[in-house]
Amino acid sequence: xxxxxxxxxxxxxxxxxxxxxxxxxxxxxxxxxxxxxxxxxxxxxxxxxxxxxxxxxxxxxxxxxxxxxxxxxxxxxxxxxxxxxxxxxxxxxxxxxxxxxxxxxxxxxxxxxxxxxxxxxxxxxxxxxxxxxxxxxxxxxxxxxxxxxxxxxxxxxxxxxxxxxxxxxxxxxxxxxxxxxxxxxxxx
Numbered sequence: 001x002x003x004x005x006x007x008x009x010x011x012x013x014x015x016x017x018x019x020x021x022x023x024x025x026x027x028x029x030x031x032x033x034x035x036x037x038x039x040x041x042x043x044x045x046x047x048x049x050x051x052x053x054x055x056x057x058x059x060x061x062x063x064x065x066x067x068x069x070x071x072x073x074x075x076x077x078x079x080x081x082x083x084x085x086x087x088x089x090x091x092x093x094x095x096x097x098x099x100x101x102x103x104x105x106x107x108x109x110x111x112x113x114x115x116x117x118x119x120x121x122x123x124x125x126x127x128x129x130x131x132x133x134x135x136x137x138x139x140x141x142x143x144x145x146x147x148x149x150x151x152x153x154x155x156x157x158x159x160x161x162x163x164x165x166x167x168x169x170x171x172x173x174x175x176x177x178x179x180x181x182x183x184x185x186x187x188x
Contacts (some may be wrong), residue, residue: 003091005113006030006098006182010122011152013134015168020100022175028182031095032108033086036062036071038079042139052083053116070101070108075147082109094177096186103155106162117187123161125169127153 006023010016036052038059047053049102052064054062063071073082080102090097099109104120110119124130130152134145159165164181168174 003094004077004096004186005087005117006185007106007109007117007119007180008098008122009103009119009155010036010173011103011124011130011155012148013073013130013137013152014122014124015171015174016122018108018171019168019174019178020098023098023182024180027169027188028186029095031100032091033082033090033097033099035086035101036068036081036083036098037045037136038077045181045182052172052187069112070105073104074102074151080105080181096135102156107158110162118164118182119162120181121159121165122174122178123139123156123159123167124152177182 008016008020020032021073024032032051034048034050036054036059038054038056041047041053045051051112052118056077056079059081062083063066067085067088068084071079074080074117082099082101087097099106101109106119107187110117124133127149131149134140142149164179165175166181
């Protein structure tokens with residue numbers, strides 16, 4: 001069945017984006033919901049592909065005009081959110097939508113679409129392992145890693161509110177478990 005929403009949420013560095021990229025290669029007729037952000041592009045990120053890059057002022061204007069399904073000021077002055085127009089764009093194609101969103105954003109989407117949405121929380125095996133992954137990733141300063149770990153601990157407290165929690169202690173197992181949960185949900 002098309003038109004369903006698959007929400008993947010997790011603390012930063014848990015492997016959520018890797019899982020989303022994998023799921024997009026599977027036969028679920030999924031299309032990725034491109035989020036908007038007020039942060040600048042990193043590396044080779046392209047507007048409209050990884051994110052819709054907006055200035056802080058543009059983002060705040062869209063908030064005021066109720067153009068977001070959900071949004072969050074993840075760090076001071078750094079917003080992330082899902083534009084309503086993105087859901088409409090994908091739904092009009094008759095496809096299922098997959099989201100790679102922060103934990104509170106994922107719960108907000110789930111509340112609005114309830115039976116049409118499956119919310120999956122990807123958990124790290126431990127905060128210590130998450131710290132190692134963030135350090136290996138090498139994209140953040142030690143101060144930012146400390147902020148991400150503090151935020152991760154907070155976000156993990158919301159895991160019970162998700163439909164399913166998958167611990168990513170082994171990527172291949174996490175891929176299989178996530179794929180199975182999504183297959184069962186789409187077959188309903």
